[in-house]
Structures are given as structure tokens and as C-alpha cells.
Amino acid sequence: MSVERTNLSNSSNAIVSGFMRLVADPMGAIGVVLVTLLILSAVFAGVLAPFDPAAINVPAKLQPPTWTHWLGTDQLGRDVLSRALYGGRIALGVALISTILAVSIGVVLGMIAGFGPRWLDNLLVLLFDTVRAYPVIILALAVGPIFGAGLTTVIGILVVTSVPYYGRIVRTSVISASKADYVEALMAMGMSRTRIVVRHVLPNIIGPILILASMDIPVYIAAEAGLSFLGVGVKPPQSSWGLILDDGYKFIRQTYWLVIAGSVPLIAATLGFTFLGEALRDTFDPKLRKGV
Numbered sequence: 001m002s003v004e005r006t007n008l009s010n011s012s013n014a015i016v017s018g019f020m021r022l023v024a025d026p027m028g029a030i031g032v033v034l035v036t037l038l039i040l041s042a043v044f045a046g047v048l049a050p051f052d053p054a055a056i057n058v059p060a061k062l063q064p065p066t067w068t069h070w071l072g073t074d075q076l077g078r079d080v081l082s083r084a085l086y087g088g089r090i091a092l093g094v095a096l097i098s099t100i101l102a103v104s105i106g107v108v109l110g111m112i113a114g115f116g117p118r119w120l121d122n123l124l125v126l127l128f129d130t131v132r133a134y135p136v137i138i139l140a141l142a143v144g145p146i147f148g149a150g151l152t153t154v155i156g157i158l159v160v161t162s163v164p165y166y167g168r169i170v171r172t173s174v175i176s177a178s179k180a181d182y183v184e185a186l187m188a189m190g191m192s193r194t195r196i197v198v199r200h201v202l203p204n205i206i207g208p209i210l211i212l213a214s215m216d217i218p219v220y221i222a223a224e225a226g227l228s229f230l231g232v233g234v235k236p237p238q239s240s241w242g243l244i245l246d247d248g249y250k251f252i253r254q255t256y257w258l259v260i261a262g263s264v265p266l267i268a269a270t271l272g273f274t275f276l277g278e279a280l281r282d283t284f285d286p287k288l289r290k291g292v
Contacts, residue, residue, distance in 0.1 A: 021283045028279025034272025038265070042088035049082035054237040065257055072257040074247050080261045083239040088265060090151070090240050095220035098155050102162035103213050107206070109163065110170025111197050115178060125171070128164035136161050136223060137230070144232035154224055154233045162216070166209065173205040208281075215277030218270040225266055241265050 021028075041048060050070075057077030065072045071080040113124040140157045147153045174197065177183060186196050221241075227233035228242030229249075236243065241262045248258030 025279045025282070027275045028283065031272050031274070031276030031279055034268050035276050038088060038269055038272060039092065041085055042092045045085040045089055049079075049085045051079035051082045053078060053082040053086045053239045055079070062251065062254055064255075071261045072255065074244075074255075074258060075251055080244065080257060083244060084241065084261045084265055086239040087241045087244060087262075090234055090238065091221045091224055091265075091269065094151060094154055094158070094224045095217045098158040098162065098220045099213050099217060101155070101159045103166055103209060105159070106163045106166025107170050107202070107209065110167040111174055111202070113167065113171040114174025115193050115197050115201075121171070124167065128167050131160060132164045134161070137226065140227050140232045141230065144227075149232050149235050151234060154227050157227070157232075158220055158223055162220075166213075169212070170205060170209065173208075174201055177201045177204060211277060211281045214280060215274060217277075218273040221269045221273075222266060225262075 055078060057073070060069075060073050060077040061075050063069055063073045063077075069079050069081065071084065074080055074083070109124055113121045116124075136157065139161060140154075143157065144153060147156070178201070183196060183200065186200065187193075224233055225240065225242035225245065228240040229246045230242075231246075233242060234240035244258055244262035248255060248260075248262055251258065
């Protein structure tokens with residue numbers, strides 16, 4: 001019992017120490033602030049939004065920013081600030097779901113490829129390379145009309161194109177770990193491959209994978225906005241940063257606030273998650289710490 005308490009205490013101290021190093025880094029602090037603001041604005045969009053994002057008010061269309069409409073209105077008189085706040089929900093929701101699914105499937109397939117028979121490894125690697133050969137946008141434009149535009153299509157495209165990335169990383173890590181002395185000793189003792197991978201190999205590789213996943217979140221956010229901009233992603237009356245940018249592009253000669261409202265959140269999300277991911281990598285990856 002005392003050993004378990006000691007391990008729990010050591011883990012807690014390590015987490016607190018890691019967080020202090022994270023916020024002590026200027027890049028990490030900026031990332032934490034931006035990501036926190038984005039998450040809070042998305043979670044509490046229903047409270048923060050001054051208007052219904054789908055409410056149409058044609059007489060008030062294309063109004064510049066005022067005290068009533070802080071970011072102006074679009075071509076249908078909808079409040080742009082409200083649409084941007086609700087668009088954050090879509091962006092973060094798509095990024096979170098896509099990340100969880102892509103990492104989960106990629107880890108499983110990567111472990112199977114790394115510890116499985118040679119023929120299965122070759123088959124999975126061929127599958128990974130085939131999927132990665134198609135650019136995301138071209139694949140989206142090809143399958144979008146088949147399955148129809150919507151969140152499910154966007155998430156499906158992002159997951160399918162991201163699984164090979166994580167799968168290859170995990171496969172390489174598993175193959176490297178399988179040559180370690182302790183793994184060979186466990187196999188000599190008769191421990192099954194599945195148990196070795198789950199109990200001894202996976203805990204050693206999941207940390208770096210999660211750090212890489214955190215750095216890929218802005219990629220998913222930008223991809224969702226890009227697909228919505230191209231008409232493959234979110235459809236009205238739902239709100240998306242990509243749709244706001246699309247409206248701003250259509251009415252660029254009459255408005256400027258639509259482009260700002262759609263681009264600033266994308267820039268903030270990209271900078272926030274990139275800074276946070278870089279700081280997490282430097283903080284929790286022992287190989288990259290200074291002085292080691």
C-alpha cells in the first residue's frame with residue numbers, strides 16, 4: 001500500500017513539476033492561454049454569443065462592426081461574432097474526435113504491424129503508403145460528392161488520411177522496442193506478444209504519440225475550415241470558420257469583417273496548439289531537455 005502511495009505521489013509531483021516548466025516557457029505560457037481561451041469560448045458559446053447564430057435579419061445585412069454587432073453581420077444579417085463562437089465548437093469538436101479516432105486506430109494497426117508476422121507488416125505498410133499518397137483536399141473532393149457534405153464526411157476523411165501517419169510512427173517505435181533486451185527476456189520467459197506490447201511497449205511510446213497528436217490538432221482545425229470553404233464540410237445553417245471565410249470571399253468588396261472573423265480564430269488556434277505542442281515536447285521528452 002505504501003509503495004502505491006509513493007508511486008502516486010511521485011507521479012503527482014512529476015505532473016506538477018512538468019506543468020510548472022511548461023508555463024515557465026514563454027511559448028508554453030502563450031499556448032496555454034490561447035488554447036484555454038479557445039476551449040472556454042467554444043464550451044460557453046451559448047452563453048457568450050449575443051444572438052442566435054442562425055437567426056436571419058435581412059434588413060441588417062452586411063452591417064459593419066457596431067456596439068450591437070461587435071463583428072458586424074453577414075449577407076443574411078446574422079451576427080458574425082455569434083457564428084464565430086459556435087464555429088469554434090465545430091472546429092474543436094472535429095479536431096478532438098478526429099484525433100482520438102486517428103490515434104486509436106493508428107496505434108492498434110502500428111502495433112500489429114510492428115509485432116505481427118512479416119506478411120501482415122508488409123500489407124499494412126502498403127496500405128499506409130497508398131492512403132498517404134492521396135492529398136487530403138483531392139481525396140475530399142473525390143469522396144465528398146459520394147458521401148455528401150457534413151461533419152461525418154469531414155471526420156472520416158481526416159481519420160482515414162491520418163491513421164497511416166500514426167501507424168507508421170508506432171510501427172517504427174514497436175520494432176525498435178522489440179529489439180530491447182528486456183523485451184527479448186520477457187519473450188524468453190514465455191510471455192505472449194500481446195501482453196508484452198500492451199503492458200511494456202505501449203506505455204513507453206504513447207507519451208510521444210500524444211504530444212505529436214496535440215501538435216496535429218491545428219492541422220485538423222485548418223482542414224475542417226478548408227473543406228467547409230470548398231463546400232465539402234459543414235453546411236448552413238451550421239456555423240464554421242470556413243463558411244465565414246467563404247462568405248467573406250464572396251463579399252470581399254463590401255466587407256472586411258467577415259474575413260477577419262474567420263481568419264483570426266484559425267490563426268489563434270494554430271499558434272496556440274502549435275506553441276503548446278512544442279512546449280509539451282520540450283518539457284516531457286527527456287531526449288530534448290536541456291542539460292541531458
